[in-house]
Amino acid sequence: MRNLLLSTIALAAFTISPAAAQETATPEKPALDIGGGGRPVGEAWSRSPVHAQHGIAATAHPLASQIAIDILKQGGTAVDAAIAANAALGLMEPTGNGIGGDLFAIIWDPKTQRLYGLNGSGKSPMGTSYRQFIRQLNGSKTIPPFGPMPITVPGTVDAWFEMHGKFGKLSMADILAPTIAYAREGHPVAPVIGYYLDSNLKRFEQSLDMIGDFENARETYFKNGAPKAGEIFKNPDLGDTLGKIAAGGRDAFYKGDIARTIDSYFKRIGGNLRYEDFAAHSSLWVEPGCVDYRKGYELCELPPNSQGFAALQMANILKNVDLAQWPRGSAEVLHYITEAKRLAFEDVARFYADPEASPAPLEWLLSDDYGKQRFALIDPAKATPGFGPGEPKLEGEGDTTYLTVADKDGMMVSLIQSNYRGMGSGLVADGLGFMFQDRGELYSLDAGHPNAYAPGKRPFQTIIPAFMKKDGKPYMSFGLMGGGMQPQGHVQVMINMVDYGMNLQEAGDAARLNHDGGRQPTDDLAGTGADLLGILHVEPGISAETIERLKAMGHVVEVVDNGAMFGGYQAITRDAETGVYTGATEMRKDGQAIGY
Template identity: 70%
Template structure:
């Protein structure tokens, strides 16, 4: 394997006890930041070992959610049962990233049929509100806001749970929700990274509290005027009651019953156009994932629009036209090609990606021929000032970090679940319906207000979606679940992990721990369909593990480059690989989050 020039700066926390870390962060943090990582007897010095097991495995953004998934597997449940139970727990324990007020997408491999199934559990706009009526509510605003009632779309998660469960589940839903209900009533200790996202969310909400009704959200998560701290025991009895009713009464409780009536009444008071009929009509949809060959027998599989999953496929189709392995992974050449491929793919995202019920996707964008044509536009020595969308036969800001959770579960029989769930930006819209214990998503922020745009707002339409689960095949066989949460980081993150695995021979954990890039800017799916692009070149953000000489070389090539230390904008990774011959499972989790990969 080639030497990988990615020495990651890692901090070693040396706190004797949690209370000391909470009481004296200013004293301890500078010391911790001065101390680098220790040595390792095997593998990359900046990573740690992947997890191996045979009987079942889960990887989530919270250790307690991972343990819940394993408990379900050990009790005889399958991977779908375990995924639902863990996702419910994450909505309680990581509400900064997801919850039952948001949407869900999944890719599920069924070993009984040998087929991949894709689930779109995203919500739609009010059927009784036109674009003209929405614009009247927005006044002079040129885009939808991230807060308040207008960016709210119907939460799709609960229906997605029941849709998955109806096809694959084996344990009663009440049993799957019971662990989260117990934790919601009895409390759980808040994890460190989640505590930091709570802090950022409160800061944003308070700075904009005049624009939306913050009363219920403040009472649920910030009752003492401060955000929950790491190690603090947090309870959410309202959410416990909501989940208990769902477990007892089924999905109709959320879309037709008491919870639905509370949600609609609350939203109407906030100026929303949603009705009970809108909620009752909601449904999830099954789709077939699409796969493209990368190299060495690997195929990347993603879900179609309204997600941005196909952007990862477009990037893979472009990058397979150059042998990246001829350069070191941390070199300017490799980062340049990844960045330019991302910019080319996102030019098409901005123009073509939308709800396929309103704007069919031009599948020619995924052909090898089109990938070669787009690759030919890359100058190997310079950053192109601007890339336009392609011409196949037939724009708020996407690139924000988003607030999302990705998780994956694989069981002993080879049932594999790749699941992503989100409230979108900043913990969601800020709106929490009376007594229900969750926040509505603000996913509708991503509609375009240009009636000519494929992603234009329309009644009963799903907005463009950033959240994407992924799946990888190897030599035609199911191989790996994969996800990397975080707004516009996701497709480029999927591709970077694939490159690390395939081109540079990293193991599953190293592939996620290695320093990443995140390009932001370029064309957006919320911008007008025609006219100038706000930020055609964009900014290339890199982590400190990217060598200084690489940063200098990228700047000389014309890229605008910034080094970012805290890791938040570079996403959150989980993955599980399954050896098709032995059934051995390999798991990896994200060092930039609080999570855990574990098996048995």
């Protein structure tokens, strides 16, 4: 009877979480009755969201969430608290982020009643031309994922100071103090992060020839192997680096001793970045784009070079069909979501790049008419073998941490930060205590592609924060980690809430799909070699019946029982009438939502 009930829930609501995966029957894996508790309210597979009146934080680590709340209680703004939490996560969750990576944020400012977008991504070395870069690849047709080649200027620290200069109250010394203390005194490793530390070390050790210099990284993170859950981890070098930033501001990182140490390090190991690249860096304030979905809800994302507008394109396509006419876990709903993703990502691969080098036709891509044109390409009965990008009418394309914080005044911060590929490049500069990102792996090597490598250029970025409005008012600050999963995840959470009435916690705990494949921003313009149909990955909560129907429709479906590839969700909503906040996080990470 219990197995029948679980199967019914999965089919009706697309809601079984990874935690319940072992209880869900598949043809290859019989159902097991392992028992479990019950809930007096809400779905049995989820837990309660968190409600608070004065402030709230949702991050991927409980200690980071606590730090954010402490900053709010000291009188800091949501931006102050978000910076403090991000700094803590760089120490406590180095498998997903750190000051060697980039940052994007969307901020709702209650004073001006508007959204602000920040692009804190860095550029490629100014002194390395396309021809030089190609020669350095020694005949390889792809950019290596590790070592010095894919490293671009880290933008996180500058982004902190940009946000703080516009919206901060407390000093940066006060904001960074908790993380500096934890770096020097230590903190216990969280379970999921311990799992990722082990997997990152194994991946690095398989790529030592590519990395070159791994000794600094081993000394910083893996002196006695991968730290295990509950083990006390210290990083005094990072504490010292953050101390210099707290005292000397962003220039300490980009123009001071830290930048000179980095310059010397890359000269020693044969990397391309130089002091001048750091000194020239700056973040960009950008205008978020929003599209109406339905029922008064608007989804808002950041423009390229990030992939945020892919979520908007998916929403523009899917609003042309009433998904609620089918159960949430039905083959019809999963089919439409998958095909909308595939259509949107064709445009991501063709148009999304550094806007300063290759502006994309954004107004056209987000138009209702174009959304209708793309929706018309979806066959409701079967998967289309291959889509192509749209043809604009013109004159003349992870591993991450996401966090969100809101304060007593109504400011809401949606922030995402990443090194890419887990911990990043495998390289740590002498005595600095952080690993450099490998975002430069995401350039195309096709010289004619908008996302082609060029000196002093930002690569395509996967990390995207999200925001939703309801009836024109700020409603939800949210995000979801994990490469190409992110726009898909944003849309699935929105659908869960808007079309199927799930609460904030349930919307994130619900089983997800992750379509992988199709053309990529790293391909050549022709998409040579691309797997156009791709693979539809689903979590075990999707019923066996739905999976078989999707296969019959032509999808290649794989059930994945490890939640790693389905992202990690955090969210905060605000009641426009009462001002009460609701926060949520999920079981796929170690995180916690805390309010006061």
